[in-house]
Amino acid sequence: MxxxxxxxxxxxxxxxxxxxxxxxxxxxxxxxxxxxxxxxxxxxxxxxxxxxxxxxxxxxxxxxxxxxxxxxxxxxxxxxxISGPPQTHLTVQSTWTVVFRTERVTSEVYNSGQLYRVDL
Missing domain, CATH: 2.60.40.10 (Immunoglobulins)
Known part of the structure; x- marks a missing residue:
């Protein structure tokens, strides 16, 4: 908890x-x-x-x-x-700063050793 x-x-x-x-x-x-x-x-x-x-x-x-x-x-x-919430880390691996509507973007979050991946 x-x-x-x-x-x-x-x-x-x-x-x-x-x-x-x-x-x-x-x-x-x-x-x-x-x-x-x-x-x-x-x-x-x-x-x-x-x-x-x-x-x-x-x-x-x-x-x-x-x-x-x-x-x-x-x-x-x-x-x-009872403990504090786990730390999460989000990093950007692209050098591009602009994303176009037709492009695929994936978000990856590491949380307590688990990888969560979401296509945006």
Whole structure:
């Protein structure tokens, strides 16, 4: 996952979901993640709308219900690796600065060791 990207995670279990409040935990399990400008919980889903640059997030979910707060077991951790976007390189291999409508132009972009070629 790249910084600034949006991801939605879902949590569920085999029982009846009625009356359960879903809780999301990052890294340490002390406090549930709050709703913020960059993340939001909605029922059994948790959306990170703009991932902050951090090497890794370990996220777990669980559920609670009732006044005396009965808690479910927590999920296994899901690891999100967050990094900056890959570098891309575009080079012009022609000495011509003018292209005519009848000519064929190909764009090649190298991105993380992959070559992408597009005929324009």
């Amino acid at each position: 790249y910084t600034g990207e949006r991801v939605t995670l879902s949590c569920g279990f085999g029982g009846d979901p009625a009356g359960w409040e879903y809780l999301w935990y990052k890294d340490r399990l002390r406090d549930a993640l709050p709703n913020t400008d960059s993340s939001r919980t909605d029922g059994s889903s948790y959306t990170i709308s703009s991932a902050a640059l951090a090497p890794q997030w370990r996220i777990r979910c669980g559920a609670a219900r009732g006044r005396k707060r009965f808690y479910s077991a927590l999920s296994d951790p899901l690891t999100l690796d």
